[in-house]
Amino acid sequence: MLQQSRIALISSQAQLSSLLQLRLQSKGYQVMVVEKTAAALGTFYSDPPDLIIVDFSSPCVGCHDMLCMVRGDSFFSPIPIIGVFPTGMEQESWDDFPLDDFVTTPLNFTELVSRIVLSLSRIKRIFDNNPLTRLPGNTSIHRAIEESLGLPLAVCYVDINHFKPYNDVFGFSHGDEVIRMLARIMANAVRESGGGFCGHVGGDDFVFIVPRERAEQVCSTVISHFDQIVQTLFDEDTKQRGYYLALDRKGQKEQMPILGISIAIVPMDSPGISHAARVAEVAAELKKLAKGNKGSSFVVDRRSGMRE
Amino acid sequence: MDERRSDLKKIIMDTKTLPTLPGVINKLNSLSNDDKSSVQEMARIVSADQVLSARILRLANSPSYGFYRVSTISNAMILLGVNVVKSLALSSSIFEIMEKNSVGLWEHSLGAATAAGIIARKLALPEVEEITTAGLLHDIGKVIIGLKCAEQMPEIRRQIKLDDLYISEAEKAVLDTDHAEVGGWLSKSWFLPEKLSEPIAYHHNVAGSEDHRIKTSVVHLADVLIKASGFGDSGDSYVPPIQQVAWDALKLNELLLQEMVVELEDKLVEVKNFSLELANAAAV
Numbered sequence: 001m002l003q004q005s006r007i008a009l010i011s012s013q014a015q016l017s018s019l020l021q022l023r024l025q026s027k028g029y030q031v032m033v034v035e036k037t038a039a040a041l042g043t044f045y046s047d048p049p050d051l052i053i054v055d056f057s058s059p060c061v062g063c064h065d066m067l068c069m070v071r072g073d074s075f076f077s078p079i080p081i082i083g084v085f086p087t088g089m090e091q092e093s094w095d096d097f098p099l100d101d102f103v104t105t106p107l108n109f110t111e112l113v114s115r116i117v118l119s120l121s122r123i124k125r126i127f128d129n130n131p132l133t134r135l136p137g138n139t140s141i142h143r144a145i146e147e148s149l150g151l152p153l154a155v156c157y158v159d160i161n162h163f164k165p166y167n168d169v170f171g172f173s174h175g176d177e178v179i180r181m182l183a184r185i186m187a188n189a190v191r192e193s194g195g196g197f198c199g200h201v202g203g204d205d206f207v208f209i210v211p212r213e214r215a216e217q218v219c220s221t222v223i224s225h226f227d228q229i230v231q232t233l234f235d236e237d238t239k240q241r242g243y244y245l246a247l248d249r250k251g252q253k254e255q256m257p258i259l260g261i262s263i264a265i266v267p268m269d270s271p272g273i274s275h276a277a278r279v280a281e282v283a284a285e286l287k288k289l290a291k292g293n294k295g296s297s298f299v300v301d302r303r304s305g306m307r308e
Numbered sequence: 309m310d311e312r313r314s315d316l317k318k319i320i321m322d323t324k325t326l327p328t329l330p331g332v333i334n335k336l337n338s339l340s341n342d343d344k345s346s347v348q349e350m351a352r353i354v355s356a357d358q359v360l361s362a363r364i365l366r367l368a369n370s371p372s373y374g375f376y377r378v379s380t381i382s383n384a385m386i387l388l389g390v391n392v393v394k395s396l397a398l399s400s401s402i403f404e405i406m407e408k409n410s411v412g413l414w415e416h417s418l419g420a421a422t423a424a425g426i427i428a429r430k431l432a433l434p435e436v437e438e439i440t441t442a443g444l445l446h447d448i449g450k451v452i453i454g455l456k457c458a459e460q461m462p463e464i465r466r467q468i469k470l471d472d473l474y475i476s477e478a479e480k481a482v483l484d485t486d487h488a489e490v491g492g493w494l495s496k497s498w499f500l501p502e503k504l505s506e507p508i509a510y511h512h513n514v515a516g517s518e519d520h521r522i523k524t525s526v527v528h529l530a531d532v533l534i535k536a537s538g539f540g541d542s543g544d545s546y547v548p549p550i551q552q553v554a555w556d557a558l559k560l561n562e563l564l565l566q567e568m569v570v571e572l573e574d575k576l577v578e579v580k581n582f583s584l585e586l587a588n589a590a591a592v
Contacts, residue, residue: 188389225386
């Protein structure tokens with residue numbers, strides 16, 4: 001069965017919303033109507049829609065802020081948003097307006113449906129984000145690293161220590177949960193420190209980019225939050241012991257420590273970093289150092305004349 | 309199942325939002341405008357409100373995020389992020405502000421959380437934060453009943469007074485269920501972990517809990533101790549006895565209990581100050 005796309009409709013006009021709801025449902029969409037902007041975020045956060053339609057033809061108090069909040073969270077930012085405007089009242093500057101498309105009133109219903117279909121198919125096509133974590137994937141990561149070359153930024157490579165045995169012992173759905181948790185922890189820490197870029201390379205590999213002077217602090221936050229959350233994944237006995245049993249390649253029982261993470265910080269303004277591929281190489285070398293530590297840790301690339 | 313009971317259960321399963329105390333919202337709001345506010349500081353404030361805590365845990369456990377069983381506020385805040393928590397708090401505040409007369413119940417919940425924490429630490433139990441959270445949420449059913457069964461409330465109050473009943477007895481007589489069971493339903497439909505839902509559902513019937521009897525016993529004891537202390541207002545005027553099952557499960561003795569009570573009395577002074585601080589924040 002084809003899964004129905006779910007559309008959230010924000011409008012204070014009961015007439016418009018019930019009409020739209022009826023017509024969209026007849027096209028096979030599931031529609032949830034949100035009358036009050038203030039209630040919208042709570043609804044979206046607990047039950048994210050596939051597409052949002054916002055009615056700007058009637059007063060929409062707090063709509064702009066609400067849409068910015070949706071856009072600001074990596075988990076929700078890919079959701080396409082279509083605005084409904086009275087003819088002639090379209091925005092002149094779209095720069096600060098978090099919309100993907102718009103239609104005008106009086107509504108041409110066929111046009112609206114076409115725009116919905118196009119928005120949904122566009123998001124599928126250009127969606128570089130990782131389906132598990134919804135963080136940007138490799139194309140975006142590569143671009144972000146290229147753009148930060150030579151700037152006072154730090155590219156931080158994150159991965160989970162001993163992730164494979166955890167996946168093997170506890171099953172991939174628990175493995176996926178750890179990945180999702182790390183993604184959220186990282187994205188929140190970067191955002192709350194003042195912003196930056198977050199990407200998911202794949203598997204248990206992540207990248208984030210923040211200003212150089214904030215890098216260590218963000219890494220510490222990510223590590224302390226991850227170490228706290230990870231405690232909830234193991235039972236009391238395992239936590240007390242500090243390890244669980246897994247089979248190594250030869251089928252021998254091996255003691256695996258509680259999950260931790262390693263982060264390699266590569267400052268982008270050091271002379272040794274001349275092109276994007278070099279960043280990954282340096283990070284790989286640093287990772288080996290970080291992995292030498294017990295538990296979670298981060299290592300900074302200081303070899304190429306870093307100013308401290 | 310009796311009709312009234314199944315009707316009520318259906319209503320509760322559909323419940324998505326609950327009112328929050330305005331003071332908590334104001335405090336949170338002023339905090340998060342300050343960039344340096346840490347997750348811990350926000351968690352401390354959120355943990356003062358049983359309803360907001362329940363909503364945040366509901367969100368962290370909602371299937372769309374794909375986390376299994378988040379049972380503490382600080383973990384939920386780490387995973388959801390400060391912004392999400394803040395907007396959730398604000399979105400609840402505008403339309404559903406808790407009534408003034410709920411303040412007593414709110415203080416009772418906060419006090420029970422404090423007591424649960426003291427008991428858990430005293431007995432060196434694991435997962436103190438989870439137990440504290442369960443203490444905080446144990447009477448969440450009363451909030452829902454007050455909200456969804458407003459018509460029957462006068463009758464419940466009348467029976468408590470005239471027939472000398474405990475709240476849960478009066479609730480059973482009028483609604484055919486009680487706040488513990490209702491809280492259990494809500495926590496199930498909100499996907500809260502069993503280490504929270506069991507203590508909520510069985511804090512008046514410890515023998516009914518199976519997998520988390522220790523945690524349930526702590527919450528039961530905390531509820532009794534806080535009622536005995538006279539802190540807040542649970543709605544009951546009598547202090548219920550400590551159930552033997554709980555006494556046994558926690559391996560209690562008189563001396564331990566005495567120490568807990570002394571420690572609780574000291575701590576409640578602090579809690580009272582905190583609650584005044586939040587009440588003042590509401591007035592601003």
